[in-house]
């Protein structure tokens with residue numbers, strides 16, 4: 453009998469910030485691979501729209517949704533507890549929710565610095581810790597933190613984003629240092645420039661768009677679907693000895709100058 457190492461049938465996966473963009477694509481990809489998926493976001497109407505769309509594709513018994521603010525410690529604890537109670541044992545957590553804020557550092561308000569750090573980095577600690585409390589008891593679980601090429605590279609005007617995504621690399625390592633021996637695998641996916649709502653203004657900017665194409669060996673923007681295969685790999689038994697890594701999915705951008 454051959455074993456499908458990528459089989460994630462019936463595993464429960466929570467994907468934060470999955471009402472649109474990369475999170476939605478990862479949620480759809482995990483559902484297509486057989487997982488039971490819990491969607492999350494802030495805007496309840498948008499979240500319900502995505503839930504209904506994916507439920508029509510995969511069946512209502514496979515797609516759940518829970519709106520909560522990933523930056524709120526109590527909301528994160530309640531959200532994870534809800535998943536465990538109402539859906540089943542949480543096997544996969546994808547910490548994907550994130551925001552961008554573009555302004556030169558000399559003009560950056562401390563509130564905006566803190567909002568970006570809280571949404572992109574503190575959230576992964578808060579939701580990750582709650583998920584780990586349950587996963588450790590079972591001796592198994594997968595946490596996938598969504599990083600960025602800005603985990604490695606900086607650009608002007610996005611200081612808090614760059615700091616938060618660099619932090620995601622070391623949070624992934626810190627989680628690994630504490631929880632790998634408990635049977636958890638914690639890794640990060642670092643997408644390159646992906647065409648989503650978050651980047652639509654950059655795609656529309658002719659100068660920036662041609663800079664991206666020239667700067668990327670694969671000579672194109674990434675698509676949300678490009679992230680799906682690596683996410684399934686990191687959610688499945690195919691990655692059981694992969695610990696604390698950041699996998700760059702960037703068309704080669706971080707390998708060249």
Ligand code: NDP
Pocket residue numbers: 468469470471472473474475492493494495496498520521522523548549550551571572598599600601642643644645646647648649650651
């Ligand atoms: P989008 O802006 O398209 O979607 C962001 C998602 O996060 C939405 O579902 C949003 O919910 C949710 N969200 C934001 N804040 C919170 C919060 N406090 N609590 C719960 N949910 C929240 O983003 P992308 O798909 O472009 O990006 C997703 C992730 O990928 C981010 O971490 C981003 O940094 C990273 N990334 C993106 C790249 C790109 O090129 N697009 C490249 C590299 C990394 P709602 O709809 O309710 O607002």
